[in-house]
Amino acid sequence: MRKTIAISITTIFALVVCIMAMPDSYADTGIVDTGSTAWVAICTALVFIMTPGVALFYGGMLRKQSMTSIMAQTLAVIAIMTLSWFVVGYSLAFSGDGTIIGNLEHVLLNGISYDDVSGVLPELEFVIFQCAFALITAGIIVGAYAERIHFKAVALFLLVWSILVYAPMAHWVWGGGLFDEYLTVRDFAGGLVVHICAATSGLALAVFVGKRSDRVIKDRAHNLPLVFIGFTLLWIGWLGFNGGSGLAADGIAVNAIVVTQLSMASCMAVWAIIQYFHTGHVGVLGLISGGVAGLVAITPAAGYVDATAALVIGIVCAPVCYYAVYFMRKKSGIDDALDVFGVHGIGGIWGSIATGIFAQEAMGGAAGLIEGSTDLFVGQIVAAIVTVIYCFAMSYAIIWVISKITPVKMSEDEEAIGGDIVDHGEPSYLI
């Protein structure tokens, strides 16, 4: 009898110890969570499909003489950014705790084996998930300077840009660098790293090469259904883009998907209303631009805000981006061919500021203005300004140096014929 009681007490004690020793969250367990691994693997695939989606989305909006050119540049993005990411990019962004840049510890994934764990995921999965983000960021740039820059210059630019612009940006925001050290900054899925960075880099290239010649017919999408398919891939991909950025299959991931969809829909609807009153009709390109702008705006906030905030973010995003696009096209004198700065740049800046307003401490560990803290709000604005200045200046410098090595801008004749034939000898369509 006494022996039984002793065993029982020992068993209960052991159970209590076990329960007390159990972690209160997934973090820092060093154990891979299979559900989260599966979810992030799916999200990785979803984010990868956004890059070819961008090719269809952009290519359809240009002349038919530029379709091959956009597809080739997007494929170059896929090849160059992937190689650069695995060789040095990941290491520069996510290893070491330098302020400006990481170190070369993980060059060529040195020291990362299949059973290493990061959070609740295999570290290799984190590497490939982040690789997909590097790809889509570079893919977005292509639209700003479309139809003017030779393919060879684009390829060289991407190679240098991936190391000098993308890796530091990812390090500053996600890898424990500059912004993490000195500011309170929250960027859930890449408002700063992906959208503001891509848009200002694209803007720098568009400013550097100047406008397209008058011999290029502009503002007429050659194939609207392609734009539609491209948008569909972007939208579905975006659910993985935001949904996977919590790096776990949990409530935050579901919340991110819900707010992403809400922001997209509200921005699309309001954009359509503005366009109706401004131009007298609602167009497919307008609806799609509104949808993309809403997706961009919610990206930095997706893990930190609730559904009501997402509605406000989407609704406010529509007039802000609509008039930004209008200004860029009619007043700025800059030929941002596919409204990359108006939609991704301004949308990303609004999303970053909105994160500083609506963020909930319970979700992301930092309180926004509504919860009475100004730290995050100020941090978001400073981070956005630094991102704009750094990405613009560095991209401009890179393309300036490349222009000393190889021709960057096409001649007027070459622009009129189109990059498909001039650079690739491979027209997308036989008339």
Next chain:
Amino acid sequence: MKMIVAIIRPEKLGAVKDGLSAAGVEGITISDVRGHGSQSGITLTSRVGTTVLDEIEKVKIETVIDDSIEQACIDAIISAANTGHFGDGRIFVMPVEKSIRVRQE
């Protein structure tokens, strides 16, 4: 009655249409075409040599007009489509025997 066939740069189509309307043209037919003129196309140089692009995209405009506005139409097309570079295009004028409307009154 004359038929005017003009081959012009695609990007000049809008300006040419406006010019023709101002000159009094009512009906117009527009087609996308490709070909080359007396320069025999454009020579492109790449790493492995040169290629001649002899199918350059152009727009063809056809219109049948009254003799009285023939010169006005020619002037309108030239002033709208001229850039001074190779490849600005050609204008052909030919006589028309009959012009019959399909919809009968």
